Amino acid sequence: MGINRRQFLKIAGFSSLIGLGGTSASLLRKSILEASQEEQDPRALLGKRWALVIDMSKFKTEDDYRRVIDVCHRIHNVPDIGNPKSEVKWIWKEEYENVFPSQDFDNQYVEESLKNKPFLVLCNHCDNPPCVRVCPTKATFKRKSDGIVMMDMHRCIGCRFCMAACPFGARSFNFQDPRPFLKEMNPEFPTRTKGVVEKCTLCYERLAIGLIPACVEASNGAMAFGDLKDPNSEVRKLLRDNYTIRRKPELGTLPSVFYIIGGKNNA
Amino acid sequence: MYNGGKIIAGLVIFVGLVFLPFFLSMGKAVAKPDPKIDTPYIQHLAEKKCVESKQTMKTIHMQMLYDWRDAVVRDGDRIYVANDGKKYTMSLQNTCMKCHSNKKQFCDQCHNYLSVKPYCWDCHIAPKEGV
Numbered sequence: 001m002g003i004n005r006r007q008f009l010k011i012a013g014f015s016s017l018i019g020l021g022g023t024s025a026s027l028l029r030k031s032i033l034e035a036s037q038e039e040q041d042p043r044a045l046l047g048k049r050w051a052l053v054i055d056m057s058k059f060k061t062e063d064d065y066r067r068v069i070d071v072c073h074r075i076h077n078v079p080d081i082g083n084p085k086s087e088v089k090w091i092w093k094e095e096y097e098n099v100f101p102s103q104d105f106d107n108q109y110v111e112e113s114l115k116n117k118p119f120l121v122l123c124n125h126c127d128n129p130p131c132v133r134v135c136p137t138k139a140t141f142k143r144k145s146d147g148i149v150m151m152d153m154h155r156c157i158g159c160r161f162c163m164a165a166c167p168f169g170a171r172s173f174n175f176q177d178p179r180p181f182l183k184e185m186n187p188e189f190p191t192r193t194k195g196v197v198e199k200c201t202l203c204y205e206r207l208a209i210g211l212i213p214a215c216v217e218a219s220n221g222a223m224a225f226g227d228l229k230d231p232n233s234e235v236r237k238l239l240r241d242n243y244t245i246r247r248k249p250e251l252g253t254l255p256s257v258f259y260i261i262g263g264k265n266n267a
Numbered sequence: 268m269y270n271g272g273k274i275i276a277g278l279v280i281f282v283g284l285v286f287l288p289f290f291l292s293m294g295k296a297v298a299k300p301d302p303k304i305d306t307p308y309i310q311h312l313a314e315k316k317c318v319e320s321k322q323t324m325k326t327i328h329m330q331m332l333y334d335w336r337d338a339v340v341r342d343g344d345r346i347y348v349a350n351d352g353k354k355y356t357m358s359l360q361n362t363c364m365k366c367h368s369n370k371k372q373f374c375d376q377c378h379n380y381l382s383v384k385p386y387c388w389d390c391h392i393a394p395k396e397g398v
Binding site: 040041141143153154184193194 | 313344357391
């Protein structure tokens with residue numbers, strides 16, 4: 001005993017009606033959230049292309065570096081693991097020959113003191129970031145509003161493509177739970193978990209409430225922060241008045257961290 | 268049926284094992300989740316009200332947290348305008364947990380009861396509790 005055409009159409013019609021009703025009911029429920037909205041903090045610093053200018057001549061003592069590195073790592077809950085194979089770092093010291101490997105071809109007669117000087121390095125927040133191109137989950141992305149190369153830890157699956165792609169070694173992988181390696185935790189900022197990649201985020205959480213990046217604040221004027229697209233910004237003034245270099249320009253990633261390397265006639 | 272006795276005996280044992288947890292907990296009442304909102308911070312509030320109404324928070328706090336997460340991390344928007352017009356900073360650690368500083372007595376109550384294991388606390392720092 002089968003059903004005839006009329007009965008079949010009736011059943012099909014009613015079941016699609018029920019289906020549609022259920023969908024619209026769930027849509028209605030969601031609208032509670034959509035009725036309200038999110039907005040920016042009025043204190044937020046707004047720029048089109050944030051950049052840092054680091055004046056290396058102002059980094060004289062070990063303490064000058066330490067102060068800057070420590071404040072960043074402390075407020076962002078960056079663990080001190082100690083083992084270089086699994087270390088996590090956002091901003092750190094690096095030898096000249098590793099920071100500017102191609103400079104030897106450009107100017108092999110560069111001042112000897114510069115060659116022996118440790119440089120302060122961090123994520124370059126490139127205009128054309130290779131890490132963003134390779135990320136399969138868009139966990140790392142370039143903010144359209146101000147060009148910060150951001151990390152969304154919620155999406156990171158720990159594939160480490162970005163670490164392979166980054167020509168500056170700016171990214172660290174959490175091979176283990178970082179919490180046991182934190183001496184003290186900043187309760188206002190999250191830690192990371194095992195299996196995600198992390199790096200400097202240009203203090204996006206501070207910019208959002210109107211503060212400049214912590215490293216710049218702690219550097220006593222050795223670092224400057226500002227908007228590259230604003231011709232009157234502090235960084236543009238420094239770039240006008242000084243000779244600056246960027247890391248690995250031949251790769252075309254267009255870093256937005258600039259180094260003033262001094263020299264007697266440039267000072 | 269070949270080896271019928273063994274098969275049936277095996278089936279009986281299998282079914283017995285499957286239903287063992289049900290038999291063991293039959294008649295026993297499992298404590299109902301009892302989330303507490305009596306933290307010192309909440310007690311000092313003039314108006315004891317969450318970001319949205321109690322019912323809304325009960326049903327959609329998880330969607331709301333996802334919404335907040337995307338707004339803060341991906342769009343850089345940090346202020347939430349509630350349905351009553353009040354503004355809040357969207358932050359699990361600094362807004363939600365400032366009032367609900369009793370994660371064990373609040374979040375975990377229902378989550379454990381329903382065996383939901385949100386991974387928020389892998390990274391986000393839960394407030395220190397006395398216990």
